[in-house]
Each structure stands twice: as structure tokens, then as C-alpha cells.
Amino acid sequence: MVEMRVFGLTIDPQTKTPIVILREMDGDVVLPIWVGAMEAMAVSLVLNNERLPRPLTHDLLLMSINALKAELVNVEITDLKDGVYYALLVLRGPEGRVRVDCRPSDAIALALRAGASILVNPDVLRRSAEAQNKAEERLREETPPVQPADAATDMVRKAGARKEVDMLNGLLSRHGSLPGEDDPDEDQKFSDLLRSLDPVSRRKM
Numbered sequence: 001m002v003e004m005r006v007f008g009l010t011i012d013p014q015t016k017t018p019i020v021i022l023r024e025m026d027g028d029v030v031l032p033i034w035v036g037a038m039e040a041m042a043v044s045l046v047l048n049n050e051r052l053p054r055p056l057t058h059d060l061l062l063m064s065i066n067a068l069k070a071e072l073v074n075v076e077i078t079d080l081k082d083g084v085y086y087a088l089l090v091l092r093g094p095e096g097r098v099r100v101d102c103r104p105s106d107a108i109a110l111a112l113r114a115g116a117s118i119l120v121n122p123d124v125l126r127r128s129a130e131a132q133n134k135a136e137e138r139l140r141e142e143t144p145p146v147q148p149a150d151a152a153t154d155m156v157r158k159a160g161a162r163k164e165v166d167m168l169n170g171l172l173s174r175h176g177s178l179p180g181e182d183d184p185d186e187d188q189k190f191s192d193l194l195r196s197l198d199p200v201s202r203r204k205m
Contacts, residue, residue, distance in 0.1 A: 001076060001119035004031065006108060009044055020108060022077075022118060031077075031120060031128055033085060039105035046112040058109045069094055074117040075107035080124045 007023035007030065018040030022031040035043075042058050044050075055063060065072060070093030079086040087107040089100040111118050 002029070002122055002125060004029075004118050004120050006043065006047065006112060006118070009040055009047065020105065022108075022120065029125055029129075031125060033104055033108075035105040039103075039109060042109040043105070043112060046109070058106065058113060062110055062113050065091065072110060072114040072116045073097065074119055075102075075111045077104050077107070077118070077120045077124055079121065080127050085124070 003025045004022040005025055007021040010019050010021065011017070012019055012034065017034050018037055020033045020035050020040065020043055022033065023029070042056065045052070045056075052059075062072065070091050073090045073092050076088045076090060076099075077085055078088055085104045087102050087104040089102050089107060089110065091098050091100060108118060110116070
């Protein structure tokens with residue numbers, strides 16, 4: 001398994017969908033994961049050291065784990081199937097270690113709160129990189145325009161997502177698109193990465 005850290009959060013400029021970027025601890029390998037607005041907000045709160053008066057869902061789950069005399073050892077992103085990432089919580093309690101299936105976005109939010117390691121299966125990184133390379137090749141070729149979505153469906157989708165996106169944008173605007181990163185070279189690498197990914201290759205939480 002490859003240990004990674006949360007490199008930052010950004011918004012997909014085309015779909016306005018939040019993206020959590022993981023980066024290899026001792027290297028330049030990155031793994032972008034498209035997530036929901038509320039999950040991204042849970043990650044952003046930790047990155048920006050925001051303190052809330054009452055526990056949110058991920059805080060409550062971590063408190064419950066600790067109350068049961070267990071601890072979060074690490075989280076693992078284990079597989080990639082049909083464009084969906086799969087993850088596990090690795091817990092250690094009185095009865096030994098157990099693994100619990102979960103979404104990567106929840107796993108990352110919990111790991112940040114617990115100070116636990118984020119581990120990724122090398123095969124997942126390989127397949128994600130292959131998808132990015134294929135996307136770059138497609139960008140270099142002329143392709144027919146994407147058929148627009150049905151107008152009514154598109155309007156309903158945008159109306160439902162607008163509030164969550166605006167809320168997340170407000171949080172991210174305090175620190176820019178990459179909280180804690182001030183290196184312009186890193187920003188350029190990140191922008192290049194986003195441009196290399198098209199809707200077909202995006203991997204979901």
C-alpha cells in the first residue's frame with residue numbers, strides 16, 4: 001500500500017463538483033477523487049482548522065469509536081470498479097482488528113480527524129493513471145461535441161446542487177483552491193491535472 005496525504009481541495013471548473021486530491025507522501029503521484037459537497041466540506045473543515053460548537057457526523061463517529069475503546073488505525077482505498085472507488089476503515093478494539101467498508105470521502109474525513117494514515121492500493125493508482133493518460137490522448141484528438149443533457153433534467157440537477165456548491169465555495173474561498181499550499185508550481189501542476197481529466201474518466205467516491 002502507498003501512503004498518501006490530502007494535498008488539497010478544489011472545484012471542477014466544468015461541473016462545479018468538489019475534488020479531494022491525495023498525493024503520495026514521498027513522491028509526486030496524485031489521486032483525484034470527485035466527492036459530494038457535504039463530504040468535501042467535512043474535509044475542508046479539518047484542513048482549515050475550523051472549530052464548530054457541536055460535533056458533526058464524522059466527529060460523532062470518531063467519538064463513538066473511541067467510546068467503545070477502539071481506535072482508527074488507518075484507512076485504505078482498496079479498489080476501483082466501474083468508476084467507483086472502494087475503501088475500508090481499519091479499526092483496532094478489544095477484540096482485535098476489524099475492517100469496515102466505507103466510501104473514500106468518509107474514510108478521508110475520519111482519517112484527518114484521527115490523525116490516521118491514508119493508504120492506497122498501488123493497482124488503484126496504476127489504473128487511475130492509465131485513465132488520466134487516455135483522457136489526455138482524447139484531448140489531443142478532435143472529438144464531436146458532447147450531446148447536451150435534456151433541458152428539464154439539467155435544470156433540476158443544477159437547482160439541487162447549487163446550494164451545496166455555493167456553501168463549499170464559501171469555505172474554500174478563504175484559503176484558495178488548495179488550502180495550505182502556496183507554491184505556484186504546484187498550482188500549475190494541479191491545473192494541468194484537472195485539464196487532463198474528462199467526464200468519462202472521472203472516478204467517484
